[in-house]
Amino acid sequence: MNALIVAFWLMLPAYIPNNCAALFGGGTPLDRGRILQDGKRFLGDGKTFRGTFAGTLCGLLAGLLQNQIAPVLGLPSFGSGFEQFSILLSLSLGAMLGDIVAAFFKRRMGLQRGAPLFIIDQLDFVLGAWLMSLLVAPEWFMQHFTFTIILVVLIITPILHRVTNIIGYRMGAKREPW
Numbered sequence: 001m002n003a004l005i006v007a008f009w010l011m012l013p014a015y016i017p018n019n020c021a022a023l024f025g026g027g028t029p030l031d032r033g034r035i036l037q038d039g040k041r042f043l044g045d046g047k048t049f050r051g052t053f054a055g056t057l058c059g060l061l062a063g064l065l066q067n068q069i070a071p072v073l074g075l076p077s078f079g080s081g082f083e084q085f086s087i088l089l090s091l092s093l094g095a096m097l098g099d100i101v102a103a104f105f106k107r108r109m110g111l112q113r114g115a116p117l118f119i120i121d122q123l124d125f126v127l128g129a130w131l132m133s134l135l136v137a138p139e140w141f142m143q144h145f146t147f148t149i150i151l152v153v154l155i156i157t158p159i160l161h162r163v164t165n166i167i168g169y170r171m172g173a174k175r176e177p178w
Contacts, residue, residue: 044107063091
């Protein structure tokens with residue numbers, strides 16, 4: 001199977017959450033407006049309960065759909081039963097948490113919401129998804145995320161990130177095109 005297709009397939013439950021968080025987010029910020037001792041917001045208004053929940057749910061649902069059609073397409077499965085749920089939740093929630101952790105550090109660096117931080121913005125959610133799925137399902141992760149697949153993900157993700165952000169910006173779902 002083509003490594004590009006497999007890499008995209010495996011990462012789809014992690015790629016979808018941030019886009020859906022931007023589309024369906026808003027409302028109460030995760031930090032509830034808290035300011036830390038450094039005088040800066042903990043996360044900022046861009047990380048909300050609704051966005052985090054919606055993003056995680058969309059990634060999970062996409063993965064469940066993928067698992068239904070995986071055998072027909074000859075693509076990798078995300079497991080079955082509770083293992084499937086655990087893997088998909090770890091990929092989608094892990095992606096959201098990776099982005100949240102990056103927002104925390106961006107606030108500490110004095111960067112405002114939406115300010116670009118090269119490489120971190122493109123890969124924070126990938127690292128979050130990988131770390132969480134490695135912790136939750138190490139055997140599945142090691143079997144599917146081979147060196148080649150990891151390399152392909154690291155190459156295609158910044159490109160996909162840029163393209164989807166431009167689309168989100170033009171749709172009015174994002175305040176900036178990066």
